[in-house]
Amino acid sequence: MGFFDSLAQWLGVKKKEVNVLVVGLDNSGKSTIINHFKPPELKNHEIVPTVGFNVEKFKSKALAFTALDMSGQGRYRNLWEQYYKECDGIIFVIDSSDKLRMVVAKDELDLLLQHAELKDKRIPILFFANKMDARESVSSVKCSHLMGLETLRDKPWHICASNALTGDGLHEGVDWLTDQLKDVLEKKSRKK
Amino acid sequence: MLSLKRDKKEEEEGGGNPFNNLEKSSVLQEARTFNETPINPRKCGHILTKVLYIINQGESIGTTEATEAFFAMTKLFQSKDPILRRLVYLGIKEMSKIAQDVIIVTSSLMKDMTGKEDQFRGPAIRALCSVTDHSMLQSIERYMKQAIVDKVPGVSSAALVSALHLGKGSQEVIKRWVNEAQEAVNSDNVMVQFHALGLLYYIRKTDKLAVNKLVSKFSKHTLKSPYAYCLLIRIASKLIEEEDAGSDSPMFDFIESCLRHKSEMVIYEAAHAIVQLKNTTAKDLAPAVSVLQLFCSSPKPTLRFAAVRTLNKVAIKHPAAVTACNLDLENLITDVNRSIATLAITTLLKTGNESSVDRLMKQISSFMSEISDEFKIVVVQAIRSLCAKFPRKHNVLMTFLAQMLRDEGGFDYKKEIVDCIIVTIEENPEAKEAGLAHLCEFIEDCEHTVLATKILHLLGKEGPRTPTPSKYIRFIYNRVILENAAVRAAAVSAIAKFGAHCEDLLESCIVLLERCQLDTDDEVRDRATFYVNVLKQQQKALSSAFILNGLQVSVVGLERALHQYTLEPNEAEFDMKSVPLATQPLAEQKVRDVPGEAPSARPAQDKVAASRQDVYQEQLAQVPELANLGTLFKSSQPMEVTESETEYYIQCVKHTFSNYIVFQFDCTNTLNDQLLEKVTVEMEPAEGFEVTKYIACQSLPYNKPGTTYTLVRLPAEPTQVTGTFACTLKFLVKDCDPQTGEPDDEGYDDEYVLEDVEVTVADHVQRVMKPNFAASWEEVGPENELEDTYSLSTMSTIEEAIKNIVQYMGLQPCERSDKVPEGKSSHTLYLGGVFRGGHDALVRAKLALDSSGVTMQLTVRSTDPNVSEVLATAVA
Numbered sequence A: 001m002g003f004f005d006s007l008a009q010w011l012g013v014k015k016k017e018v019n020v021l022v023v024g025l026d027n028s029g030k031s032t033i034i035n036h037f038k039p040p041e042l043k044n045h046e047i048v049p050t051v052g053f054n055v056e057k058f059k060s061k062a063l064a065f066t067a068l069d070m071s072g073q074g075r076y077r078n079l080w081e082q083y084y085k086e087c088d089g090i091i092f093v094i095d096s097s098d099k100l101r102m103v104v105a106k107d108e109l110d111l112l113l114q115h116a117e118l119k120d121k122r123i124p125i126l127f128f129a130n131k132m133d134a135r136e137s138v139s140s141v142k143c144s145h146l147m148g149l150e151t152l153r154d155k156p157w158h159i160c161a162s163n164a165l166t167g168d169g170l171h172e173g174v175d176w177l178t179d180q181l182k183d184v185l186e187k188k189s190r191k192k
Numbered sequence B: 001m002l003s004l005k006r007d008k009k010e011e012e013e014g015g016g017n018p019f020n021n022l023e024k025s026s027v028l029q030e031a032r033t034f035n036e037t038p039i040n041p042r043k044c045g046h047i048l049t050k051v052l053y054i055i056n057q058g059e060s061i062g063t064t065e066a067t068e069a070f071f072a073m074t075k076l077f078q079s080k081d082p083i084l085r086r087l088v089y090l091g092i093k094e095m096s097k098i099a100q101d102v103i104i105v106t107s108s109l110m111k112d113m114t115g116k117e118d119q120f121r122g123p124a125i126r127a128l129c130s131v132t133d134h135s136m137l138q139s140i141e142r143y144m145k146q147a148i149v150d151k152v153p154g155v156s157s158a159a160l161v162s163a164l165h166l167g168k169g170s171q172e173v174i175k176r177w178v179n180e181a182q183e184a185v186n187s188d189n190v191m192v193q194f195h196a197l198g199l200l201y202y203i204r205k206t207d208k209l210a211v212n213k214l215v216s217k218f219s220k221h222t223l224k225s226p227y228a229y230c231l232l233i234r235i236a237s238k239l240i241e242e243e244d245a246g247s248d249s250p251m252f253d254f255i256e257s258c259l260r261h262k263s264e265m266v267i268y269e270a271a272h273a274i275v276q277l278k279n280t281t282a283k284d285l286a287p288a289v290s291v292l293q294l295f296c297s298s299p300k301p302t303l304r305f306a307a308v309r310t311l312n313k314v315a316i317k318h319p320a321a322v323t324a325c326n327l328d329l330e331n332l333i334t335d336v337n338r339s340i341a342t343l344a345i346t347t348l349l350k351t352g353n354e355s356s357v358d359r360l361m362k363q364i365s366s367f368m369s370e371i372s373d374e375f376k377i378v379v380v381q382a383i384r385s386l387c388a389k390f391p392r393k394h395n396v397l398m399t400f401l402a403q404m405l406r407d408e409g410g411f412d413y414k415k416e417i418v419d420c421i422i423v424t425i426e427e428n429p430e431a432k433e434a435g436l437a438h439l440c441e442f443i444e445d446c447e448h449t450v451l452a453t454k455i456l457h458l459l460g461k462e463g464p465r466t467p468t469p470s471k472y473i474r475f476i477y478n479r480v481i482l483e484n485a486a487v488r489a490a491a492v493s494a495i496a497k498f499g500a501h502c503e504d505l506l507e508s509c510i511v512l513l514e515r516c517q518l519d520t521d522d523e524v525r526d527r528a529t530f531y532v533n534v535l536k537q538q539q540k541a542l543s544s545a546f547i548l549n550g551l552q553v554s555v556v557g558l559e560r561a562l563h564q565y566t567l568e569p570n571e572a573e574f575d576m577k578s579v580p581l582a583t584q585p586l587a588e589q590k591v592r593d594v595p596g597e598a599p600s601a602r603p604a605q606d607k608v609a610a611s612r613q614d615v616y617q618e619q620l621a622q623v624p625e626l627a628n629l630g631t632l633f634k635s636s637q638p639m640e641v642t643e644s645e646t647e648y649y650i651q652c653v654k655h656t657f658s659n660y661i662v663f664q665f666d667c668t669n670t671l672n673d674q675l676l677e678k679v680t681v682e683m684e685p686a687e688g689f690e691v692t693k694y695i696a697c698q699s700l701p702y703n704k705p706g707t708t709y710t711l712v713r714l715p716a717e718p719t720q721v722t723g724t725f726a727c728t729l730k731f732l733v734k735d736c737d738p739q740t741g742e743p744d745d746e747g748y749d750d751e752y753v754l755e756d757v758e759v760t761v762a763d764h765v766q767r768v769m770k771p772n773f774a775a776s777w778e779e780v781g782p783e784n785e786l787e788d789t790y791s792l793s794t795m796s797t798i799e800e801a802i803k804n805i806v807q808y809m810g811l812q813p814c815e816r817s818d819k820v821p822e823g824k825s826s827h828t829l830y831l832g833g834v835f836r837g838g839h840d841a842l843v844r845a846k847l848a849l850d851s852s853g854v855t856m857q858l859t860v861r862s863t864d865p866n867v868s869e870v871l872a873t874a875v876a
Helices: A003-011 A030-037 A074-083 A102-114 A140-146 A170-191 B002-014 B024-035 B041-056 B063-078 B082-095 B102-113 B118-131 B134-148 B153-167 B171-175 B178-185 B190-204 B208-220 B226-243 B250-258 B264-276 B282-296 B301-317 B319-323 B326-332 B338-351 B354-370 B373-389 B391-406 B411-427 B429-444 B449-465 B470-482 B485-501 B503-516 B522-537 B540-548 B555-567 B587-593 B601-606 B612-622 B773-780 B798-809 B865-874
Strands: A016-024 A053-059 A063-070 A089-095 A125-130 A157-161 B648-656 B660-669 B674-684 B690-695 B697-700 B706-713 B723-735 B748-753 B757-759 B765-767 B786-792 B826-835 B839-850 B853-862
Touching: A016 A030, A016 A074, A016 A102, A016 A170, A030 A053, A030 A063, A030 A089, A030 A170, A053 B063, A053 B102, A063 A074, A063 A170, A074 B063, A074 B102, A089 A102, A089 A170, A102 A140, A125 A140, A125 A170, A140 A157, A157 A170, B024 B041, B024 B063, B041 B063, B041 B082, B063 B082, B063 B102, B082 B102, B082 B118, B102 B118, B102 B134, B118 B134, B118 B153, B134 B153, B134 B171, B134 B178, B153 B171, B153 B178, B153 B190, B171 B190, B178 B190, B190 B208, B190 B226, B208 B226, B208 B250, B226 B250, B226 B264, B250 B264, B250 B282, B264 B282, B264 B301, B282 B301, B282 B319, B282 B326, B301 B319, B301 B326, B301 B338, B319 B338, B326 B338, B338 B354, B338 B373, B354 B373, B354 B391, B373 B391, B373 B411, B391 B411, B391 B429, B411 B429, B411 B449, B429 B449, B429 B470, B449 B470, B449 B485, B470 B485, B470 B503, B485 B503, B485 B522, B485 B540, B503 B522, B522 B540, B540 B773, B555 B612, B612 B648, B612 B660, B648 B723, B648 B757, B660 B674, B660 B697, B660 B723, B674 B690, B674 B706, B697 B706, B773 B826, B773 B839, B773 B853, B786 B865, B798 B826, B798 B839, B798 B853, B798 B865, B826 B865, B839 B865, B853 B865
Parallel strands: A016 A063, A016 A089, A089 A125, A125 A157
Antiparallel strands: A053 A063, B648 B660, B660 B706, B674 B697, B674 B723, B690 B706, B723 B748, B723 B757, B765 B826, B786 B853, B826 B839, B839 B853
């Protein structure tokens, strides 16, 4: 990075960039969550099932996020791993109203955690227990229990209930992720 | 743009190609840079260019490597840099065929194609269509439809063209886009209109009626785009060709009206289409030719070239129509563009009259050395047709050809010249001496073995019959001393022919051949030994059979028969008569008469591949009931026994064996609501014939050809060979559903009367060319000679009489005796062939024209008395 870039960063004009991977089962609300963070003029009014992936950029208070919004459909889930290597954080979206497929989500999470690229990396994982407005939704505590998150000890994680349609809970979660990533980045720059 | 400019600078500094010597593995290694964050667009763009370069150089990349590079490339979607993004689209298109899981970019591309950046939308559509497979098509359909009617022309065009490509895999989905394509045809943009029309045509291509409507609709309401007009003209001319319609068709009116369009492109396309049509009269051609004439004086070289090239083609079919342009063509002879000049001259040669030939030939020779081989061949073809047209000019033309032979040139060019000289020699006896002399000179210094052997064969055939045969022997023997084995062998055969034909040269020929027995090559030695021994016998019959007239069986058939013989060892000797005879290719002469007309037909005949008869033999051997009839003697041409376009379309082929005739009926059921079963053709045999077996076609569904056979035993009486058979098609009909083809369980018997099938003398005779008729005539001898005189009162010319005789007898005219020199009132026709059972049959017909018609004295010689009788009565 050039001198001007560092200067700009020091002055807080240009934010640091991070890559996050957005994963989760199909119809859990990944693209809708990302859509919420986009500036109003770029918002999509209609969200269709993603095929493959989409790249979206948005900013939180301290960081510039590049989000890889992956497709959750069964036949594309094996493609997630192609992007594990370069990601700094993961957002895992759970449909809290879909108790039936919670075990499938758990399976996918376990596979993700066991993957060679991620196993030994201490990367933060943010869980959204999405669709909390739905009548049959379960609480975030119940959700973390069903996903077996209590056994996840080697990575920082956080779960928050959200409603992507209204935006409730989304900023809270991203703020947590921002703090975590900032820590990581600082540690990295100190090491240098 | 900036980075591109810089790249260019680097290129200049580096000198030459900066991508030279790229290593595939190192480039793919570099592609990992794509994974870095943040992305450096300039650097990544450069690397991606390298990747594209190696792919386009034909470097093969493994699936795993390609997939890795592809996924690295997908990360470049993060960057908004326009140059990099467009390179990514290219990358996706190139890698979509070699990498796996390319579907991953679908959503990203869909976002781009519906996005705001017009620059990205078109390329994104093209890339999207290259990664989309069948199952995914549904999900992008809506976006494609929107894109087709988009107001940005680039986007609309991209969508239309991509739809065409997608249509190759799944026509069904594309068919649903008709309405959008219709709307796009009304676009103001020339390209969009063209592409939309292309898509519409593609969708309706299989439905003739719909295409008809399409053309008539758009020919009325005016299209803006000249490209679309050109396409419409092509569709219309294809329709005319398919329907075999003449100039009265509304399509033709449309094409003609395009001659008055304001765009040159459309005018040319229309003129070209009219000229290419099959059934056009001189009147229809006139407006098209006059348009082309105008183009001849256009300042644009492309237009001049197009016009003169098209005129050149017309000149072959309708020389008279082009004569009007002669003046303009004369001006083009001096054109700075040599290709235009050559075409102009050759066109003039085709249309010109005898007096202008000398002058034009002089002009051609002035720049012959400046044009490429391809155009030289055009010139040679023009000369060939001139030779046929003006036989008296052979002197000038031959000299010119000889000069061309001496010049430098490739094999195709030399072959064309040699062919031209050979044809001229055969057509025109006056040119023979000069032509042979030129060819002799050519083989003195000929690097092409094929041509040398061809010429030596010709010399062997024609040389002995010239007034001074001895002068050719020197040229031929020189070959034995100087050339390679193949040419030497050909030369030996040629010398033997001189020895067999000219008695006064026999001694010297034997001496020469004896010297050849010391040759280093086996084939040459074998041939020499064989010929020396045959010639020393000094028997006319022997020399005729083994030297002058050669082998007359089909090579493929002989190979098969010998193979069979070795497989089943037999006490008896191998019988040459059991081998099917080589059939004379009938079309050959016709093709030669119109050079350039059907170049595709000629290579097909040159092949020694299995002839039509060999194919039939195989086919019949597959049917167990017909397998043991012996060798197939002759198969007739297919003959229709129903009118075409009736309920059932049937062709009959007659296969003659030594004691049987097999009638093969190739049937097609043209009713889609019927399934026919147990189809046979019942035959009412003529006297003496006996139907022994029907082999039914078990099932004949709609539009799938099937075959049924009827086996007939020939009469025991050898002179009784002709007859007429009444035929009836018998079958079991089952009604069925036209859509599914599912038949009912119950059926009913039905029959259908066919036209009569006739067995003629020609069915019992195989055409065989006797290159030296006189020798064969002596060989057969006068034992079974029959002679009779007929008066053919219905014939008014000798040509007509010859045509009919050849057709009735089914024999091959020998020594070009079927061509009558102009203005002669008497002529002798020589016919050669083999009768069923392997008996040689020769016919000499002396024809004379008088006031009451044609009088014919027919002499038949054969190795079997019955054959002579059959043939002698054939004409009566």
